[in-house]
Amino acid sequence: MSASAIFLQLLQNVLVLLAAPLLLGWINQCRAWLQNRNGAGMLQPYRNLLKLFHKDAVLAHNASQLFRTTPYILFACMWLAAALVPVLATDLPLSPAVDVIALVGIFALARVFISLAAMDIGTAFGSLGARREMLVGFLAEPALLMVLFTASTISQSTSLITIVETLAHKQFVLYPSMTFAAVAFVMVLLAENARVPVDNPSTHLELTMIHEAMVLEYSARHLALVEWASALKLLAYMAIGIALFIPYGIAEAGNWNALPAAIALLTFKLLLAGAGLAFIETISAKMRIFRVPEFMGTAFLLAVLGLLTHFLLET
Amino acid sequence: MFASLGVSPINVILGVTVFWLLLGLGGLALQDNRIITRVIFPVGAIGSLILATAALGGLSGVDTAVLPIGLPDLPFHLRIDSLSAFFLLLLGASSIGITLFSAGYFGRMAVQELGLLCLEYHIFLASMTLVFLADDAYMFMVAWEAMALSSYFLVTTDHDQPEVRRAGFLYLLIAHVGAIAILMGFGVMQGGHGDYTFDTMRHGHLSAYWASITFFLALFGFGAKAGILPMHAWLPEAHPAAPSPVSALLSGIMLKTAIYGILRVSFDLLDIQIWWWGVVALTLGLFTALFGVIFAAVQVDMKRLLAYSSIENIGIILVGIGLTIIFHASGKEALAALSLTASLYHSINHAFMKGLLFLGTGSILHATGERHLGKLGGLIHKMPNLALFMLIGTLALAGLPPLNGFVSEWLMLQAFLLSPGLTQAYINMLVPIAAAALVLTAALAGFVMVKFYGVIFLGQPRDAGLAVVHDAGIWERIGMLCMVAGCIALGIFPTFVILHLDFVAEMLVHNSLGTSAVHSGWLMLTPIAAERASYSPLILLLIIVSGVVLTMLAVKKFYHGRLRRGPAWDCGFPEQGARMQDTAEGFGQPIRQIFEWFMGVVRKMPSPFDLHPHYHAEVHDRLWNIFYAPIKRANEAIGNQIGKLQHGRIHVYLLYSFITLLALLAFIE
């Protein structure tokens, strides 16, 4: 483990932390433009976080220690997840500790904690949200894992670094199985990050909420951490998407000269992906909650189909 | 450790067995509840500890003994090898916590005839030990039946309740059908020699046809004990009926005796494996796992929920065994070792996780007297210690990193992922689909565990009586702490565990993860090679903990820590009470709706004009109607026909005897 690798890891840790709200701001801004609004500006998420951190926290009478600790756990999990995905360079010292299966495990850990926290207060909305979140999760998690498995079988490894190296540095090869995986992945991304066809991040209707219903009881610094964690999660998912489907231009191990170009390219990819997400959200309408299992089931089956196609076409 | 003292592991283990029997008899003789709970159970736990240590020492070698008891000319053969030592280790290590818990649990629970229960408990432990030690079919069946009977009596501890009696009867019935199949399997294997020692069977050779028959007899027979579909019907009845520590023994250890049996027969006693056995086992395992987890999601009784979850976990273990058979038969020994290791790892994990959760339900039952999830809630405030222990158990069972449930699932998925290149075309396609089903099961387990923990411990108390409950007692806490320690240690230090599992893999499939697993140091788990897959739970845990601490410190340093308490958000409707929370039925409702075609749901809707509307939905097991009801009906029909023979007239009976006599004479002639 070289000093430069550790520096790179720290750099990525700090960068994702700072960039996550900006990405959210960019998506919101794109959405505003697409809907013929001016929008609040790309820096609005930072202002929101700052405001929330300064407020007094209000806790329900019934809240237990679990409820108070969960935002921190959530934040740490998402930070770790976002910092692990190799998007800038392929030698991150932390990556060997967590492979793709463990990465999905971390997402699951965060989901279980936030769902438990939502049930902690004992209001109707909290448990409603928890139940729906777990409903989305139990189909989204396998779908995500299947997408990652498709990439894993191509590169014969579940290590994120090896996957990205194989996909980015091998001679240009089109993988039919990755088409299926990509479609499934976009569906999972929408569902897991509470985006429009599945959930609405800016809703104010308690009865239709999923993610927002779970965090209804959080306020001030706790809410700030939860929101920041959501932004990190979105960034992590986009990073996974970039690492799997468009990894070209990533800096190789020890190649410092390629780093500025890699950062610029990554920024460009993220902006593009954010705009794409805003576009999808603008053209689609939120679906009924019981259409969601169907939607996620489709994603899951597509991902399985991708894996199957790989076994059949590419071996 | 014992070898240095000049005592072989097998003698130590036999000593522990005798010691347990004596303890049980002592408890029966003394009939003193205080001595039984304060002395006998804790001392029995020391026996478990010694057993576990001896088994650890026995992992690496083979040791045999012959006991000159039993029938004349038919002595009991005993043998400890890596496979039995591993399961003995599982038994010893997980029963420490369970027995310590029992000391507290039975002390505070009003049990009639505690002396008898103490005897049954220790016979149960001893007979399971002997099942693992047996080296001939005779000894094996004796121990197996002793285990079935002692557990039957333990299950029916509360025999004044009719449903407990019914559950016990069903359990006994299926256990015996299974035992008959096992006996027949042994009969086929001895191949007409009349010699029932395992050693003869090991050296015998069966044709593929007879080997397949043996394998399926064993799968059926042991499957009946393990709760593999469709022989699962007793499990969700018997586990909830038993006292909680007994449920922990049943689910954590006794189900594993069946796994042991399947492994013993298919890898040790039979000298060939055929790949399609593996396909059958794999498919059966997947169906069992999915069935278990889907039904667990809709349960409203906390112990039934855990029982269904046990079915799921047995399914997962069976998937691993099936995969091992496929790999082994295709000559891919390294992969066979990987999937076998995953299976064994999951077995020992399950013993600790499920044991812990069943013990926890015991404490809850004890404090509240309530098993129905709909009447619990908010226990985290009244039982903080228990809530913490159970949280760890819940996370482990949900298969989340960095706890133990995740490690075994991780290993199993690795086995799936590395499987391309199998020769049979259909298997090649089965593998990704099976991996998908396995992952779906794991994700659903998360749903189930959130429901389990959330409804019991979080929210507001759903019943007024819950306001005065107390936390678990000291013995109970110590017992659960042992299980928690097991869950954490198994989760954080997988490389050490795998070093020991390697002996078993080496014995059964002649390959092990050994050198490669610890190739990158004890910190990293790398089953095949570092660039293919690696996982380090300790680093993961450290990062998350340091992330949490760092964030907490930063938030404290840069911002104020002011906090107010207020009422929860009521959405403008101020009369929100505990009854408006989600119920257990409500939480499982999405799963019920999605899988409705899969289960029989009986629903009673209130009419719109009903002043006291009552909604009621009940989930039934369709497999019962498919597999069991026809047998039951046929049985009754035959019974009715035979009943006609009974007239009550003496001369008719004499006629029957006369005809029988004539028929027999004609037959002999």
Added chain:
Amino acid sequence: MGIPITGQIINMCAALLLLIAFAMLSQRRILSLINLFSLQGLILAISTSVVAYSSQQQHLYYSAALTLLLKAIVLPMILHRLIRKLNIKWDVETMFNIPTIMLVGLALVVFAFNLAAPISQMAATITRSTLGIAMASVLLSFLMMITRSKAVPQVVGFLAMENGLFFAATSATYGMPMVVELGIALDVLVGMFILGIFFFQIRTAFDSLDLKHMEKLKEE
């Protein structure tokens, strides 16, 4: 991987065709269904021209052009006109359990691949590995026809099936003789017109395009 870039593009097209077949299977809206069909035609035309380029078969260029013209432009246009005239542009079909249908589809794919494995071993074409996908598309279109109750989606399913067959022909043997292809193209076009007329007839007779009503036609 030793597959040349053209082979990769063909594999990619095959995967996209399979994806579209699944999308059609799970698509409720008639309008989107027609758009998907048009897309299918487009990809078919691309893959055919790539095959033509790599195998230097001149006649395949013609069939690619024909496919583009007929299946990506003309037939979708006719269908668009039709649903506008029939005023069913925004119709949504009620279908039972889409995941179940998809699961059946998955099984069909596995079956098709196994069926195609021995054939593609014998074929010497660059596209032989896509034969399984072509057969899967045919079966999936068939499944789509079975699960739909309205007339227009059934016709789209029929046309998609023809697309699958065409793809199978190109991938197994570099296409059928030109005469046969022209004949089929003409057949499809004429069939489309006749079906279009039928739609109006059915509608006037039953006041709906739901084929469930045709059940009444049996003898009592």
